[in-house]
Amino acid sequence: MSGWTRRLFGELISETKDGDWGQEGAAEGFAPFHVIRGTDFEDVRRGNISAVPLRHLPERTVWRRRLQPGDLLLETAGGSRGRSTGRSMLVDQRVMDLFPASVTCASFARFLRVDSGIADSRFVYWFLQQLHMSGAMWNHQVQHTGVARFQYTRFAEVQDVLLPPLDEQQAIAEVLGALDDKIALNERIRHTALSLAGACYESVGTGNEPEVLGDLAELFDGPHATPHKTPTGPWFLSISSLKSGYLDLAESAHLSEEDFPRWTRRVQPQGGDVLFSYETRLGDAALMPPGVRGSLGRRMALLRSKSAAVSGPLLLHAYLAPVFQEEIKRRTIHGATVDRLPLKEMPGWRISLPAEGERERLSEKLEALHTTVMQTADENRTLADLRDTLLPQLITGKLRVKDATRVVEEAV
Known part of the structure; x- marks a missing residue:
């Protein structure tokens, strides 16, 4: 570790500012900006900007918040019961090229511009990633109201960084x-x-006549409770694992082997079940891969084909097809706090499939x-x-x- 030194985090940063939310509509003196929120970090990192809102920010001040390649974004408010604030994202040239207009971050985040003479912004990004992954960011979070906030000023003044020489950082x-x-x-x-x-x-x-969904597939819903979660074991599937056609198991948790027998809504090990959410994220569905031992999570349900003639992928894309998505929208029950699908009625709905041939x-x-x-x-x-x-x-x-x-x- 020759040449490694300790520096305070704030000493690595040449400029930092809070983001801006701006306004929805265009107006004189306002410029269009894509505004990245903390909830967008993971999707943007993967190249998906579809959920990033286009807002309009005052031209007289927003130029100071226009992002540049190499900037870091830090989430300063939000979090959840099991995840602290302080998530981060690297804005490299690949990210900048995704956006057709200028980019900034939202008011619940801030950008950090690293002093390139001291540190490599990519190394600092990975340092922030490690802090969040290890749980160290909890030390800098406060919550006096319903929203948890990250104390950036304190963090910059007390958090030290073990810094290798610049070429080793790179x-x-x-x-x-x-x-x-x-x-x-x-x-x-x-x-x-x-x-x-x-x-x-x-x-x-599709065929000439839509078919009754219940004639094609069995429907099972998940439990209404959440079991004790463990670091390893069978999967307890979460609605956040539904990713527009595929299942991201990294978003799900695990059950203990002792608890697993009591959770009867299990996916079949050979795969092919179609999983969907019946509360929030309505319309999302995914195909269960083979070889996975797991159980449905809360607010989840599955469709299991009754016939080899209707495969799991075929049933999935019939579910995701625009005609059935419109049926979902039409029959959604809109509640005061959450929208949901009437599961008991769903087997009677009609769904369109290609002709049998x-x-x-x-x-x-x-x-x-x-x-x-x-x-x-x-x-x-x-x-x-x-x-x-x-x-x-x-x-x-x-x-x-x-x-x-x-x-x-x-x-x-």
Whole structure:
């Protein structure tokens, strides 16, 4: 660890400002800006900007908050019962190129501009990632009202950073970045495969008469309680794992082996169940991959085909097709605090499938594309586990960069 020094975090930052939320509509003296919120960090990191709002901010001040490549974003309000504030995101050139207009961050976040003569912004980003992953950010959070807030000023004044020489910072960032780049590539492959699957389904068209959903599939709902969660064991699936056609198990928790027998709404181990949410995130659905031991979580339900002629992928894309999504919107029960689907009525709904002569051929195409989706998801879980294992070792100097490089080269 020759040449490593300790610096206060604030000494690494040349400029920082809170974000701005602006206003929804255009007006004289206001400029359009994409405004990244803390809840957008993960999606933007993966290349998905569809949920990032376009707002209008005052021209006289917003220029000071216009993001530049290399800036870091830090969440300063929000969090949840099990997750602290203080999430971070790196705004590199790849992120900047995603947006057609200027970009800033929301008022519940702030941008950090790193002094490039002292630190590499990518290394500082990974340092922040490690702090959040380890739970250290809880030390800088306060909550006097309903919203938890991150005490950035205090954090910058007391948090020390073990800082290697600049060239070693860059090398560490490149090793970790190589894993993130491979994960991002797999995300693009998965998105393309899902888009192709949807296009294949739509191109075939549907049969003459919609069919009764309950004649095609059984419907099971999940439990109304949440079991005790454990670090490992069978999966307890969460609605946050539904990602527009595929299941992201990284968003779900685990049950203990002792609890698992009591949770009877289990997914079938050979895969093919279609999972969906009946409260919040209505319209989302995903195909359950094979080889997963798990149980439905709260506000989740599944459709299980009654016939080999209607495969899981075929049923999934019938669910995701625009005609059935419109049915979901039409029949949604709008409550005071949450929207939900009337599960007891759903088996009587009608759903459109391709003509019987087209189903086998289309199922083969869809199954091949969903195999790609599942393979990239599996690989990304492995890569993310490797990244999260290497991160604390590299960021503290316990693992040499050349040793980590060898491991990463074998993985990617």
